[in-house]
Amino acid sequence: MAKVKKQPRPKAITPKGFRDYFGEEVSQRSEMLQAIAGVYHRYGFDALESSAVETVEALGKFLPDVDRPNEGVFAWQEYDEGGNGDWMALRYDLTAPLARVYAQHRNDLPTPYRRYAMGPVWRNEKPGPGRYRQFYQCDADTVGTASMAADAEICAMLSDTLETVGIPRGDYLVRVNNRKVLNGVLEAMGLEAGDAKRDDVLRTIDKFDKVGEAGVRELLTKGRLDASGAFIDGVGLSDDQAAPVLAFLTSKGADAAKTLANLSEAVGSSSIGAEGVGELEQIGDLLAAGGYGADRIDIDPSVVRGLGYYTGPVYEAELTFEILDEKGRKRQFGSVSGGGRYDDLVKRFTGQEVPATGVSIGVDRLLAALREKGRIKAEATGPVVVTVMDKARMADYQAMVAELRNAGIRAEVYLGNPKNFGNQLKYADKRNSPIAVIEGGEEKDRGVVQIKDLILGAQIAENATLEEWKERPSQFEMPRGDLVAKVREILAGQG
Amino acid sequence: MAKVKKQPRPKAITPKGFRDYFGEEVSQRSEMLQAIAGVYHRYGFDALESSAVETVEALGKFLPDVDRPNEGVFAWQEYDEGGNGDWMALRYDLTAPLARVYAQHRNDLPTPYRRYAMGPVWRNEKPGPGRYRQFYQCDADTVGTASMAADAEICAMLSDTLETVGIPRGDYLVRVNNRKVLNGVLEAMGLEAGDAKRDDVLRTIDKFDKVGEAGVRELLTKGRLDASGAFIDGVGLSDDQAAPVLAFLTSKGADAAKTLANLSEAVGSSSIGAEGVGELEQIGDLLAAGGYGADRIDIDPSVVRGLGYYTGPVYEAELTFEILDEKGRKRQFGSVSGGGRYDDLVKRFTGQEVPATGVSIGVDRLLAALREKGRIKAEATGPVVVTVMDKARMADYQAMVAELRNAGIRAEVYLGNPKNFGNQLKYADKRNSPIAVIEGGEEKDRGVVQIKDLILGAQIAENATLEEWKERPSQFEMPRGDLVAKVREILAGQG
Known part of the structure; x- marks a missing residue:
C-alpha cells in the first residue's frame, strides 16, 4: 500500500478571543442560570431558545462588505451553485433574535409575550484582557404592551433575582x-x-x-x-x-x-x-x-x-458594596444589569410599532461578584477517591464507589496506572478530593478499610510513601461495612 | 432633513434547517440536562464548556475548498489584510473539541480526565423533516486510561442516567x-x-x-x-x-x-x-x-x-418499550445513546496515543421518549393570571401577584389592553392558566376576590360575557386575605 503523505500536526489552540471553561466555572454558571430562570418563570416569563445562527438580514446588518464580511459579527455565505447563497451569521445579542421570533410567530404567541432567553452570543471584535468573542447573556423582555406595569414588574423581578442568586438586600x-x-x-x-x-x-x-x-x-x-x-x-x-x-x-x-x-x-x-x-x-x-x-x-x-x-x-442594577480594584483602591463593584423600553423592536419586520421593555443580566459579572464576596467558592470540593491497591481487585473498588454514589456521594475509583501509590495521592490532590479510601490486601483480609480525611490532614507531600502517609492522625480504620456511614459523617464535618 | 431611502423589510425567518424552541421545550430539555449532569457529577466527571467556534485545523478538517468552504461544517475565514486569516468553524460534535482541549491543557488536567459536556453542535448538511442543522449533544468521556473499569463505569453511569431521567428499569x-x-x-x-x-x-x-x-x-x-x-x-x-x-x-x-x-x-x-x-x-x-x-x-x-x-x-442504550410509528405499526423506540473506546483522540495534536472512552446521549430523542410514555407533559400548566378590571387599580393587582410569587406560586397580571374582558380570558386560555383572579370595583368594596378554576371549569367560550362567565360553578368568591391560601389549595387539588 502507498504511504499516506503526512499532514503537519494541527495546533491545539482556540481561535483568538475564545476560551474554555472548566469544572466549577461551568457548574456555577449553570446553577446561576437555573436560579435566574426560576425567578423569571415565577413571574410568568416563558423560555425561548432561538438558534445561534440567523440570517444576516434578520440580524439587522446590511449585506456584508465583500472585503470585510465579518465586520462586527461572524458571518458566512451559504454555498449555492450560482454564488447567491444567503448570508448567515452568529447572533450578537438575544434582542435581535427576539425581534425576529416575535415577528415570525406573533400570531401564535400570547400578547403581551413575556419571554426569557439565556445563552452565548458572539462578537467579531478585537479581543482583549477579560474580553472574549463569545460570552453569555441572560435576558427577559415583555413584548406587546406599553403599560408601565411591565416596566415595574421587570424592576421587581430584577430585585428578586439578585437576592435569589445571593446578593443580599442593601448590597x-x-x-x-x-x-x-x-x-x-x-x-x-x-x-x-x-x-x-x-x-x-x-x-x-x-x-x-x-x-x-x-x-x-x-x-x-x-x-x-x-x-x-x-x-x-x-x-x-x-x-x-x-x-x-x-x-x-x-x-x-x-x-x-x-x-x-x-x-x-x-x-x-x-x-x-x-x-x-x-x-x-x-x-x-x-x-x-x-x-x-x-x-x-x-x-x-x-x-x-x-x-x-x-x-x-431605563433601569440599571448596581452592586453597591466596595471591592479593591487591581491597584488596591476601593471602588464600588458597579453595574451587573441594565435595560429599558424600546418601541421599534419588531417594526423593521412588520412595519408596525410594537412596544417592548426588557432587561439583560451580566451573568459572568454577577458570578465574579459572588466569588469576590466569598459567597461561592472558586474551586469546589472534588469527589471521594477510592484508591487501587490491587489491580486485580478492581471489582471490589468499583463496588465501593457504587455504594457511595447510591448514597448520593460523589465518588470515583482511580483509573490511572495504580503501580505508584504516590501518583494516586497526587491525583486525589489535583481532584481536590475530601477523602481517599484505601483497601490493601491486608485490610481486605481483616475486613476493614482505611479512610483518609484529606481536608483535615496536612498537604500530601509529593513523594510520601504509603507508610509515612498512614501514620497521619487524620486517617481512620473502620469495618468495610461502615464505609458509607463514615464517609458521610466526615463530609458533614467538613461542611 | 433629507429622507432616508427605505430599505426593503427583512424577512422574519430562521435560516434553512434551523428552528426556535419555546417554553416547555426549552425548560424540559434544560431540566433533563441538569439531571444528567447530576449523575455525571456524582461519578466524578467534571464539566467542560469549550467555545462553539474552533479553528478548522483543530476540528480535523483540511483547509476548506475555496468553492465549498462550508462542506460539512459552517466555516468562515477570519478577516486579515492579506487574506491569510485563519479559517474558523462551528463545532460539529463535542469530541473534536475535547481532543483539542485535552492536547492543549493536558498538563493542568488530572490523568485520567473524566469530563462531561453539553451543548449545541452544528452540521452544514441538507436539512430534512426532524433533521436540523443545530442540535444538542450530551457527552461523557474518560481520557487517559486503557482500563476496562473506565468502560464499565460509563455503562453503569448510562444505566443510572436513564433511570434518573425517568426511564424505569426494564424499559x-x-x-x-x-x-x-x-x-x-x-x-x-x-x-x-x-x-x-x-x-x-x-x-x-x-x-x-x-x-x-x-x-x-x-x-x-x-x-x-x-x-x-x-x-x-x-x-x-x-x-x-x-x-x-x-x-x-x-x-x-x-x-x-x-x-x-x-x-x-x-x-x-x-x-x-x-x-x-x-x-x-x-x-x-x-x-x-x-x-x-x-x-x-x-x-x-x-x-x-x-x-x-x-x-x-462499544456500547449502546436502547429503549425497549414499543411505540406506534407514523404508520400505526408497533416498533421498539430504539437507540438513545451510543459510545465506545477510541484511542487516537489526541494523537493528531501530540503524536502520542491517548486511550479514551466515552458516550453520547441523544437528549432530544430521550425527551421524545418520555413524552411518548406520558412521563412529561408536552405542555405544562401556565401561571395564575390576575385579571385587570380597573386599569387605575393596577397597583392592587400587582400587589396580588407579588403575594402569590412570594409564596412560590407562578403568577402574572394581565398587561394587555384590559378593556375587553373576553381578551383577558382568551389570554389566560392561551397561557394554559390554571386559575384566573378577578377583583372588580364591587368586589374591592366588599373586600373579596373571585377565583376561577380554569382546569375544573369548562372551556371558556371565546366571546362569553363577564356575567355568563361568573355563573359557572367553578368560580368562587372569598375574602381578599384568603387569596394565597385558596390559590394554593386549588393548585394542589389540580395536581
Missing part, C-alpha cells in the same frame, strides 16, 4: 430613569427633535458617570481639559442653556416625591417631559404596592447608561 | 460489544488488516439491524434482492468463510458466560480476538460487582453500530 440597588424626561428637558432648552446639538448633549451626558456634574457643565459649555491635559471642545451652550440638563442629572431628592417634583420643574412645560415624569410616578406607585421600597428600587435621574438607546423607562 | 437495556472481537473473527476468516474485503464485511455488518442474519449471509456471499427488487452485489465470500461473522453476530447466549464462550469459539486462535473477549469479561465482572445485572447492561454481540469507528468496547 444592590435597581435605579430607574426615563428617556422621555430627558427629551422634555431638551425641549425646555429649545433643542427640538432633529437639532444636531441634541446628539451632542446625549453624548456628553453619557460621560456623567466619569466626569461628574462639573465636568458635564464644562463639556456642555466652553469645553474641558481632560486628565491627560488634552482639551475637549464643548458643545457651546450658554450656562443658562446647560442648566436644565444639569438640574435633570442632579434632581434626585430625599424621596421619590421630591425627585419627581424636581423633574417636573426641570421639564417645564414640555408635554413629553411631563409624560416621562408621569411614567416614573406610575412605576414608583406600582413598586410600592408590591412592597419594593427605595432600599431596593429607586428613581434616580443620574442613571444615564442607555438613555440614548431606549425610548422610555 | 431500557445497555448493550455492550467489542471491536477487537470482530477483528479476531476477521483474522479467523483469513482477512488480515489491510485486506480490502475487511471494509466490505464491516459495511455489511452495519446492515445487520435492517436485514437480519439471513440478509447479512446473502450480502456476505452471493448478493441479495432488496425489498425494492434491486439486486445488491455480495462480498463474494464462500458460505464457510462467512460463517464466523454470522457466528459472532448471533453469539448471544442465555447468560454472559455462554455468550463469552461462543465468542471465544468464533475468534478461534486470534490473539486480538481473545483480548476482546477478555475485555468483555472484565466489563461484565466489574458491572456485576457494582450490582448491574443483565436486566440493565448486557453483553450482546449483535450491537454493530459504531463497530467500524471504535477500537475496543
Whole structure:
C-alpha cells in the first residue's frame, strides 16, 4: 500500500478571543442560570431558545462588505451553485433574535409575550484582557404592551433575582430613569427633535458617570481639559442653556416625591417631559404596592447608561458594596444589569410599532461578584477517591464507589496506572478530593478499610510513601461495612 | 432633513434547517440536562464548556475548498489584510473539541480526565423533516486510561442516567460489544488488516439491524434482492468463510458466560480476538460487582453500530418499550445513546496515543421518549393570571401577584389592553392558566376576590360575557386575605 503523505500536526489552540471553561466555572454558571430562570418563570416569563445562527438580514446588518464580511459579527455565505447563497451569521445579542421570533410567530404567541432567553452570543471584535468573542447573556423582555406595569414588574423581578442568586438586600440597588424626561428637558432648552446639538448633549451626558456634574457643565459649555491635559471642545451652550440638563442629572431628592417634583420643574412645560415624569410616578406607585421600597428600587435621574438607546423607562442594577480594584483602591463593584423600553423592536419586520421593555443580566459579572464576596467558592470540593491497591481487585473498588454514589456521594475509583501509590495521592490532590479510601490486601483480609480525611490532614507531600502517609492522625480504620456511614459523617464535618 | 431611502423589510425567518424552541421545550430539555449532569457529577466527571467556534485545523478538517468552504461544517475565514486569516468553524460534535482541549491543557488536567459536556453542535448538511442543522449533544468521556473499569463505569453511569431521567428499569437495556472481537473473527476468516474485503464485511455488518442474519449471509456471499427488487452485489465470500461473522453476530447466549464462550469459539486462535473477549469479561465482572445485572447492561454481540469507528468496547442504550410509528405499526423506540473506546483522540495534536472512552446521549430523542410514555407533559400548566378590571387599580393587582410569587406560586397580571374582558380570558386560555383572579370595583368594596378554576371549569367560550362567565360553578368568591391560601389549595387539588 502507498504511504499516506503526512499532514503537519494541527495546533491545539482556540481561535483568538475564545476560551474554555472548566469544572466549577461551568457548574456555577449553570446553577446561576437555573436560579435566574426560576425567578423569571415565577413571574410568568416563558423560555425561548432561538438558534445561534440567523440570517444576516434578520440580524439587522446590511449585506456584508465583500472585503470585510465579518465586520462586527461572524458571518458566512451559504454555498449555492450560482454564488447567491444567503448570508448567515452568529447572533450578537438575544434582542435581535427576539425581534425576529416575535415577528415570525406573533400570531401564535400570547400578547403581551413575556419571554426569557439565556445563552452565548458572539462578537467579531478585537479581543482583549477579560474580553472574549463569545460570552453569555441572560435576558427577559415583555413584548406587546406599553403599560408601565411591565416596566415595574421587570424592576421587581430584577430585585428578586439578585437576592435569589445571593446578593443580599442593601448590597444592590435597581435605579430607574426615563428617556422621555430627558427629551422634555431638551425641549425646555429649545433643542427640538432633529437639532444636531441634541446628539451632542446625549453624548456628553453619557460621560456623567466619569466626569461628574462639573465636568458635564464644562463639556456642555466652553469645553474641558481632560486628565491627560488634552482639551475637549464643548458643545457651546450658554450656562443658562446647560442648566436644565444639569438640574435633570442632579434632581434626585430625599424621596421619590421630591425627585419627581424636581423633574417636573426641570421639564417645564414640555408635554413629553411631563409624560416621562408621569411614567416614573406610575412605576414608583406600582413598586410600592408590591412592597419594593427605595432600599431596593429607586428613581434616580443620574442613571444615564442607555438613555440614548431606549425610548422610555431605563433601569440599571448596581452592586453597591466596595471591592479593591487591581491597584488596591476601593471602588464600588458597579453595574451587573441594565435595560429599558424600546418601541421599534419588531417594526423593521412588520412595519408596525410594537412596544417592548426588557432587561439583560451580566451573568459572568454577577458570578465574579459572588466569588469576590466569598459567597461561592472558586474551586469546589472534588469527589471521594477510592484508591487501587490491587489491580486485580478492581471489582471490589468499583463496588465501593457504587455504594457511595447510591448514597448520593460523589465518588470515583482511580483509573490511572495504580503501580505508584504516590501518583494516586497526587491525583486525589489535583481532584481536590475530601477523602481517599484505601483497601490493601491486608485490610481486605481483616475486613476493614482505611479512610483518609484529606481536608483535615496536612498537604500530601509529593513523594510520601504509603507508610509515612498512614501514620497521619487524620486517617481512620473502620469495618468495610461502615464505609458509607463514615464517609458521610466526615463530609458533614467538613461542611 | 433629507429622507432616508427605505430599505426593503427583512424577512422574519430562521435560516434553512434551523428552528426556535419555546417554553416547555426549552425548560424540559434544560431540566433533563441538569439531571444528567447530576449523575455525571456524582461519578466524578467534571464539566467542560469549550467555545462553539474552533479553528478548522483543530476540528480535523483540511483547509476548506475555496468553492465549498462550508462542506460539512459552517466555516468562515477570519478577516486579515492579506487574506491569510485563519479559517474558523462551528463545532460539529463535542469530541473534536475535547481532543483539542485535552492536547492543549493536558498538563493542568488530572490523568485520567473524566469530563462531561453539553451543548449545541452544528452540521452544514441538507436539512430534512426532524433533521436540523443545530442540535444538542450530551457527552461523557474518560481520557487517559486503557482500563476496562473506565468502560464499565460509563455503562453503569448510562444505566443510572436513564433511570434518573425517568426511564424505569426494564424499559431500557445497555448493550455492550467489542471491536477487537470482530477483528479476531476477521483474522479467523483469513482477512488480515489491510485486506480490502475487511471494509466490505464491516459495511455489511452495519446492515445487520435492517436485514437480519439471513440478509447479512446473502450480502456476505452471493448478493441479495432488496425489498425494492434491486439486486445488491455480495462480498463474494464462500458460505464457510462467512460463517464466523454470522457466528459472532448471533453469539448471544442465555447468560454472559455462554455468550463469552461462543465468542471465544468464533475468534478461534486470534490473539486480538481473545483480548476482546477478555475485555468483555472484565466489563461484565466489574458491572456485576457494582450490582448491574443483565436486566440493565448486557453483553450482546449483535450491537454493530459504531463497530467500524471504535477500537475496543462499544456500547449502546436502547429503549425497549414499543411505540406506534407514523404508520400505526408497533416498533421498539430504539437507540438513545451510543459510545465506545477510541484511542487516537489526541494523537493528531501530540503524536502520542491517548486511550479514551466515552458516550453520547441523544437528549432530544430521550425527551421524545418520555413524552411518548406520558412521563412529561408536552405542555405544562401556565401561571395564575390576575385579571385587570380597573386599569387605575393596577397597583392592587400587582400587589396580588407579588403575594402569590412570594409564596412560590407562578403568577402574572394581565398587561394587555384590559378593556375587553373576553381578551383577558382568551389570554389566560392561551397561557394554559390554571386559575384566573378577578377583583372588580364591587368586589374591592366588599373586600373579596373571585377565583376561577380554569382546569375544573369548562372551556371558556371565546366571546362569553363577564356575567355568563361568573355563573359557572367553578368560580368562587372569598375574602381578599384568603387569596394565597385558596390559590394554593386549588393548585394542589389540580395536581
